[in-house]
Amino acid sequence: MALFSKAELLRVQVFETGAFKKSAEGQTFDIFLAHSYDDGNLIKQLKQAVEGMGYSAYVDWINDQELDRSKVTKENAALLRKRLQQCKCLFFVTSVNSPKSIWMPWELGYFDAFKNRVAILPLTEQPTGSDSYVEQEYLGLYPYVTKGRSDKDNKDTLWIHETASKYVIFRQWIEGKELVEHPVR
Numbered sequence: 266m267a268l269f270s271k272a273e274l275l276r277v278q279v280f281e282t283g284a285f286k287k288s289a290e291g292q293t294f295d296i297f298l299a300h301s302y303d304d305g306n307l308i309k310q311l312k313q314a315v316e317g318m319g320y321s322a323y324v325d326w327i328n329d330q331e332l333d334r335s336k337v338t339k340e341n342a343a344l345l346r347k348r349l350q351q352c353k354c355l356f357f358v359t360s361v362n363s364p365k366s367i368w369m370p371w372e373l374g375y376f377d378a379f380k381n382r383v384a385i386l387p388l389t390e391q392p393t394g395s396d397s398y399v400e401q402e403y404l405g406l407y408p409y410v411t412k413g414r415s416d417k418d419n420k421d422t423l424w425i426h427e428t429a430s431k432y433v434i435f436r437q438w439i440e441g442k443e444l445v446e447h448p449v450r
Contacts, residue, residue, distance in 0.1 A: 268411055270389045274310040289328040289348055295320040295439060297352035299372040301362035302334055318421050323352055337367060349375055353439045354382035356410055382439060384425050386410040
């Protein structure tokens with residue numbers, strides 16, 4: 266298992282935004298990707314990678330192109346609340362740009378209180394080959410996301426970790442299964 270890296274994501278073939286845009290109205294999603302808009306190109310690639318693993322991901326400016334992220338308004342907040350409620354979990358995508366986001370802390374707080382299914386998805390600069398991650402401050406309260414092969418079918422999938430040895434496969438986590446301690450490999 267490994268963390269997601271910017272270098273690897275840049276190699277993901279991305280379709281035009283409109284090619285994988287679906288109306289978000291009435292749809293449910295596995296993942297709400299909370300991110301900095303400054304990481305837009307990487308987020309397109311992350312969405313494509315996650316969807317390639319068989320999960321659905323909501324990205325506000327892709328699924329709701331009329332949304333103006335630059336303004337904090339009651340209307341924008343109402344739409345985002347509605348979309349957050351349509352998602353099973355929230356991935357808080359950290360990067361050097363995430364501290365600049367005006368929406369990410371709000372989305373995290375809302376979703377944590379609403380469903381308590383939040384995980385941090387750190388974007389490293391280069392591949393690390395590691396599944397260990399330590400975050401500062403309040404982000405350390407949440408588990409984090411890695412990618413790796415499933416023992417069951419040997420396909421790429423997502424994993425949710427508390428530590429390198431305490432984890433569960435993503436699909437089970439969104440269904441409420443707790444993280445389990447595993448022997449160190």
